[in-house]
Amino acid sequence: MINVRLFDLTTLLFGxxxxxxxxxxxxxxxxxARIGTWICVAAAVVSTAALGVRWAESYRMGIGRIPVTNxxxxxxFFAWAVNLFYLVVEWKYKNRTFGAFVMPxxxxxxxxxxxxESSIQPLVPALQSYWLxxxxxxxxxxxxxxxxxxxxxxxxxxxxxxxxxKTPGGVVGLFPSSKALDDLVYKAIIWGFPFxxxxxxxxxxxANYAWGTYWSWDPKETWSLIVWLVYAAFLxxxxxxxxxxxxxxxxxxxxxxxxxxxxxxxxxVLSGLHSYGGS
Amino acid sequence: xxxxxxxxxxxxKVWNLxxxxxxxxxxxxxxxxxxxxxxxxxxxxxxxxYRQFYSDATIRMLDALNLFDxxxxxxxxxxxxxxxxxxSCCTLDRLPRVVKVVRNPKTRLDxxxxxxxxxxxxxxxxxxxxxxxxxxxxxxxxxxxxxxVTQNSETLHLYAERGxxxxxxxxxxxxxxxxxxxxxxxxxxxxxxxxxxxxxxxxVRSIPTRGGxxxxxxGFEVRCNRFAVSFYTDQFGNPTQQPKExxxxxxxxxxxxxxxxxxxxxxxxxxxxxxxxxxxxxxPAGGASARVRVSSANGGPVADLSFHAGQQVEIPGYxxxxxxxYQQDYRGFGPALLVVLKKPGGQATEFWLLQGRPDSxxxxxxxxxxxxxxxxxxxxxxxxxxRDPGVNVVWLGCALMVLGIIIAFFMSHQRVWVRLTPAAxxxxxxxLAGSASRNxxxxxxxxxxxxxxxxxxxx
Ligand code: HEM
Numbered sequence: 027m028i029n030v031r032l033f034d035l036t037t038l039l040f041g042x043x044x045x046x047x048x049x050x051x052x053x054x055x056x057x058x059a060r061i062g063t064w065i066c067v068a069a070a071v072v073s074t075a076a077l078g079v080r081w082a083e084s085y086r087m088g089i090g091r092i093p094v095t096n097x098x099x100x101x102x103f104f105a106w107a108v109n110l111f112y113l114v115v116e117w118k119y120k121n122r123t124f125g126a127f128v129m130p131x132x133x134x135x136x137x138x139x140x141x142x143e144s145s146i147q148p149l150v151p152a153l154q155s156y157w158l159x160x161x162x163x164x165x166x167x168x169x170x171x172x173x174x175x176x177x178x179x180x181x182x183x184x185x186x187x188x189x190x191x192k193t194p195g196g197v198v199g200l201f202p203s204s205k206a207l208d209d210l211v212y213k214a215i216i217w218g219f220p221f222x223x224x225x226x227x228x229x230x231x232x233a234n235y236a237w238g239t240y241w242s243w244d245p246k247e248t249w250s251l252i253v254w255l256v257y258a259a260f261l262x263x264x265x266x267x268x269x270x271x272x273x274x275x276x277x278x279x280x281x282x283x284x285x286x287x288x289x290x291x292x293x294x295v296l297s298g299l300h301s302y303g304g305s
Numbered sequence: 306x307x308x309x310x311x312x313x314x315x316x317x318k319v320w321n322l323x324x325x326x327x328x329x330x331x332x333x334x335x336x337x338x339x340x341x342x343x344x345x346x347x348x349x350x351x352x353x354x355y356r357q358f359y360s361d362a363t364i365r366m367l368d369a370l371n372l373f374d375x376x377x378x379x380x381x382x383x384x385x386x387x388x389x390x391x392x393s394c395c396t397l398d399r400l401p402r403v404v405k406v407v408r409n410p411k412t413r414l415d416x417x418x419x420x421x422x423x424x425x426x427x428x429x430x431x432x433x434x435x436x437x438x439x440x441x442x443x444x445x446x447x448x449x450x451x452x453x454v455t456q457n458s459e460t461l462h463l464y465a466e467r468g469x470x471x472x473x474x475x476x477x478x479x480x481x482x483x484x485x486x487x488x489x490x491x492x493x494x495x496x497x498x499x500x501x502x503x504x505x506x507x508x509v510r511s512i513p514t515r516g517g518x519x520x521x522x523x524g525f526e527v528r529c530n531r532f533a534v535s536f537y538t539d540q541f542g543n544p545t546q547q548p549k550e551x552x553x554x555x556x557x558x559x560x561x562x563x564x565x566x567x568x569x570x571x572x573x574x575x576x577x578x579x580x581x582x583x584x585x586x587x588x589p590a591g592g593a594s595a596r597v598r599v600s601s602a603n604g605g606p607v608a609d610l611s612f613h614a615g616q617q618v619e620i621p622g623y624x625x626x627x628x629x630x631y632q633q634d635y636r637g638f639g640p641a642l643l644v645v646l647k648k649p650g651g652q653a654t655e656f657w658l659l660q661g662r663p664d665s666x667x668x669x670x671x672x673x674x675x676x677x678x679x680x681x682x683x684x685x686x687x688x689x690x691x692r693d694p695g696v697n698v699v700w701l702g703c704a705l706m707v708l709g710i711i712i713a714f715f716m717s718h719q720r721v722w723v724r725l726t727p728a729a730x731x732x733x734x735x736x737l738a739g740s741a742s743r744n745x746x747x748x749x750x751x752x753x754x755x756x757x758x759x760x761x762x763x764x
Contacts, residue, residue, distance in 0.1 A: 089537070148537045151551050151571040151584075220710045227703040236572050238498065238583045238691030240699060241489075243376045245344040255337035259330050266326045284337075292344070 029083055029093075030144045032076035033102050037136035039069035040105065044133045047125030051197050059122035066113055066129065073106045080146065089148040094162040096147060097293075101139035103162070104289075107170030108132040111214070115174060119210065123200050127177035157232030165225030165250075169285050171218030172257070175211050176282030179275040182207040186272060208271060211278050212264055219257050226250050249288035256281040323394035332388045339384065343375045389486060392479050403472050412453050412464040414722035414738055422722075423745070424752045425738045428760060434461055434725050434733050437762075441723050441735075444758045448751060449721045463723035471742060474713030477705055484702035491695030497521050498693075501582075503529040504590040504685040508558060512690045521692075523580060525559040530566075532587055532684040551584050553686040579692050586687030595628045595642050596678035597658070607673060611681065623673055624648035631680060635659065642677040717743035721755065735759075 046062035049055070080093040093099045112128045185204045188196070201207065229250070230240040241247060260277040263269035287295075313321070322328055346367065347354070355364050355373070371378030411418055419425055430437060438454060438461045445452045445465045452465035499512035499521060508528035511520040531554040537547045550570050557565040557577045567575045574583040592613050599607040599620055610626070612618050617627045627645045635641035640660040647653040658677035659665050666674040721739045728734040737756060741748035 087540070148547055148549065151548060154550075154570075155572040157572075216714045220707065220714065223710060224707055227707065230703070231700070232572075234696065235574065236583065237585060238574070238581050238689045238693070240696065243343060243348065248340050248344045252337045252340050255333050255340075259333045259337070262326050262330050262333070266330065269327075269330065 027080075027083060027145070029076045029080035032072055032079060033136070033144070034140065036069050036073040036076060036102070036105070037133070037140055039065050039072065040109070040129060040133040040136055043069065043125065044129040047122065047129055051123060051126045051200065054197075054200070056122070059125060062125050062129070063113075063116060063122060066109055066116075066125070070106075070109055070113060073102065073109065077103070077106065084146050087146060089146070091149055092159050093146075094159060094166070095149055095153055096143075098139050098142045098144045100162060100166060100289075101135050101142065104166045104169055104173075105132040105135040105139070107167050108135070108173050111170050111174045111217075115178075115210065115214075119202065119206070121202050123202070124174075124178060124181070127181050128174055131173045131177060152236060155232055155236065157228055157235060161225060161228040161232055164221050164228055168218045168221035168223075168225055169289060171214045171221065172253075172278075172282045172285050175214035175218060175278045178207055178214065179211045179278035182211055182275045183272065186275075204271075208274070211275055215257055215260060215278065215281075219254075219261065222250070222254055222257070226254060245292045246288065249284065249292050253281060253284045253288050256284050320394065320398075323391050324398040326395075329388075329391050329395065332384065332391060336384055336388065339375070339381065342372055346372050346375075348376070349374055385486070389483060392482060396476060396479055400476055403476070407469050407472055410464065410466060410720070412455055413457060413462040414464075414724045414736060418722075419736065419738055422738045422740050424740065424749065425736065426756050427734065427736045429728055429730075429732045429734050431732050434459075434727060437733055437735070438463065438723075438725055440762050441725075441759055444755065444762070445721055445723060448755050448758075449719055452721075452723070459727050461725040463725075464720070466718065466720045468716045468718045468742075471712055471716035471718045474709050474711070474716065477709030478713055479709075481702045481704075481706035481709055484705060485699050488695040488698030488700075488702055491698055492693040493695075496691065496693040496695065499690045500585070501527070501688045501690055502588075502685045503527065503688065505529050505531055505683050508556075525557055525564075525577065527582060527688075528556045528558055529686050530554040530556055532686040534587070551587060553584055553587075553688070555582060579694065581691050581693075583689040583691070584686070585689045587684050588687070590683045590685040593631075593680045593682045595631065595680055597626070597628075597642070597644070598663075598676045598678055599623075599673050600676065602667070602670075602672055602674065609678075620673070624651070626675070629655070638662070640677075640679065642680075644675065646675075714743075717741045717748065719748055719751070721752075723759075 043062045043065040046058045046065065050057075050059035050062065077093055080099070081090075084090050084093065094103050108128065109132050112124065112132070115124055115128075116122060181201050182204055184198050185201045185207055188198045189204055202210075226247075229247070233242070233247075234240040256277060260274055260281060263274045263277055350373070352364070355367075359367065367373060371380065375381055442452050442454060442463055445463060449465040450467045452463040455462045455464075497512075497514050499514040501509045501512050503509050506529070508526040509523075510526045511522050513520045533550075533552050533554075534548055535550045535552070536544045537549045539545050552568050552570045554568050555566065555575050556563045557575075565575070565577055569575045569582060569584050571584045574581050576582075594611045594613050597610045597612070599610065601607055608620060610618050610620075612626075612628055614628055614631070617625050619625045625647050627647075628642055629645055630643035632641050632643075635657055638659050638661060641657045642660070643655065643657050645653050645655050656666070656669070658675055660677045660679050663676035663678075664674075666676065719739070719741045722737070724736040724738075726734045726736075737759060739748065739752045739755070
């Protein structure tokens with residue numbers, strides 16, 4: 027199927043872009059990073075086209091539906107969103123060092139998607155709901171923002187340590203100032219948090235419409251709440267003396283680990299009502 | 306609030322604890338970590354299930370800690386209560402101050418205020434104070450909002466602000482959490498959750514609830530007229546094993562009259578008088594029954610029969626028939642039913658009826674012949690039944706939460722002051738200052754623009 031080939035191409039592009047960004051950082055060659063940017067733009071075009079083609083293909087198969095309904099589709103949608111978020115950040119901050127920390131996340135996601143069943147399957151009755159679309163899209167935009175935030179938080183921790191020891195130079199010297207990084211960690215979460223909140227709410231609305239309980243403490247729901255709580259803690263840490271900076275950055279990374287657990291771990295490790303793991 | 310720790314009374318200490326953000330962060334993290342346990346240890350399983358995974362000693366320990374139903378345990382509830390108290394105290398502590406600041410804005414830029422502001426600029430111009438004030442008011446009005454002009458002896462003050470509501474976003478968010486809790490409590494106290502398995506053609510009136518308390522009397526009946534599963538077809542149009550739809554045709558019957566009828570599917574429930582019925586499961590009800598038509602030799606229909614395996618039915622004036630066997634594919638002819646026909650006083654005869662050949666039985670050359678119309682399987686539909694009078698309160702809270710977060714994050718309280726004073730040299734001394742509660746970078750740019758526009762003006 028064409029869409030899957032296009033996603034394979036996207037995977038390749040993300041991989042090359044990641045290598046470029048990392049190499050640019052170590053070799054201090056801005057040209058490499060600039061090429062990385064254009065590869066990311068190309069990947070954005072290809073993956074957007076792939077999503078569109080997949081959508082159209084599902085209609086041709088007579089089971090038309092938005093492509094965000096199984097593990098494969100959610101992974102590629104997540105990577106798509108991470109890439110777009112990254113491009114916006116790079117453009118706004120005029121700094122390409124972020125790429126080495128963010129694009130590998132998109133690349134690894136696509137690699138993982140590559141190992142999963144990629145054919146278009148019709149929806150089981152439980153998933154036939156408009157709430158599904160609202161739920162998945164909001165959740166994954168939130169997750170993508172958190173991925174960007176965690177990547178930048180890692181940069182922050184490196185940069186802050188370097189600034190403390192007052193040893194200049196090295197790769198870390200190219201990073202934006204720790205203040206700017208701290209600000210970006212926060213900004214990304216400012217976007218992620220409302221989307222995650224909306225994602226949890228649409229999930230609850232859907233559950234209520236499908237079986238009459240908006241909250242049943244199943245592991246997936248509970249983990250989404252844990253993620254939400256970690257970022258709520260982050261938001262309050264930022265405005266508390268003695269808690270911003272390093273602790274906030276650690277909370278951002280913890281939040282993203284919880285996000286990964288919520289997204290994949292629950293299905294791979296725990297059991298629950300959500301269907302992705304079985305497929 | 307007392308600043309000196311030693312002079313605090315115990316009341317103050319408690320108040321300070323409950324208005325502190327540190328407690329909030331600590332509670333939030335404890336709740337997050339505690340919640341993990343409930344996802345690692347499966348909740349509310351029968352004891353046999355736990356025995357497969359844990360030793361008896363472990364089970365006793367986990368049970369003592371309420372970890373098998375932790376989200377309803379006293380300590381988790383206590384956490385929620387502490388959290389709510391913390392949130393409420395914080396709000397009571399801060400909201401009045403915010404309201405005061407919003408209702409009595411500092412409309413005059415004095416020296417003390419000037420020192421606290423991040424963006425300040427000053428210059429001098431020739432001309433009249435009043436004339437400049439009018440011109441500046443126009444520019445500031447266009448950029449931020451119509452300024453309030455006040456006079457203090459010789460000095461003129463301009464003050465403009467926008468986005469005051471952004472100060473309340475946080476409080477809307479916090480309030481929304483409490484509203485959601487209230488909605489959840491209403492649902493738990495006044496609602497119920499139950500289930501009903503209804504065989505096709507039958508109805509129910511009382512619903513057993515989950516949690517085992519008394520069944521709920523609905524005050525009306527719900528009948529399942531029919532249940533059906535449909536399957537997806539492959540690209541050649543042949544049915545696959547993948548279910549496409551589970552549908553129940555339901556009727557609501559009140560005082561013996563049908564008042565509502567609806568086909569429900571998963572994700573599209575029926576609602577009547579606040580009670581919702583959700584398609585949840587299904588299953589076969591009893592054995593399958595065979596449909597057999599009796600016709601007279603000239604082809605006119607006499608009777609349509611439906612019977613289970615082994616059941617004997619009588620055709621008046623002819624005899625009794627019994628279905629004794631069924632084959633999905635009888636000698637390559639497709640589905641077939643083996644029947645035994647016994648006429649009064651006669652011998653029992655046994656023969657196959659082919660579903661694909663309704664006329665095959667004519668070969669017996671009897672006054673009547675039989676045709677097999679296929680098997681019917683009766684189903685029961687499994688419904689979740691719920692009444693939750695708190696759910697709309699929860700949705701209200703959710704809507705407010707999203708709204709509050711958006712206000713808190715993406716709106717900014719922007720303030721601009723201009724002070725015009727007659728200087729000793731006869732010119733007018735102008736001081737421009739501004740601040741924004743959020744997104745300071747964007748405001749800085751706006752401020753620079755105002756600065757340039759003001760300086761470019763001429764009288
Ligand atoms: C998980 C539940 C909570 C959520 C989702 C939440 C949400 C928020 C949000 C979105 C902000 C704005 C943050 C910012 O401006 O960067 C905020 C600020 C704040 N929250 Fe919470 N909050 C929660 C719990 C609490 C609790 C329990 C307290 C109790 C002490 C609290 C006290 C505060 C305070 C004092 C602020 C700062 C207000 C200000 O800027 O004037 N929050 N909260």
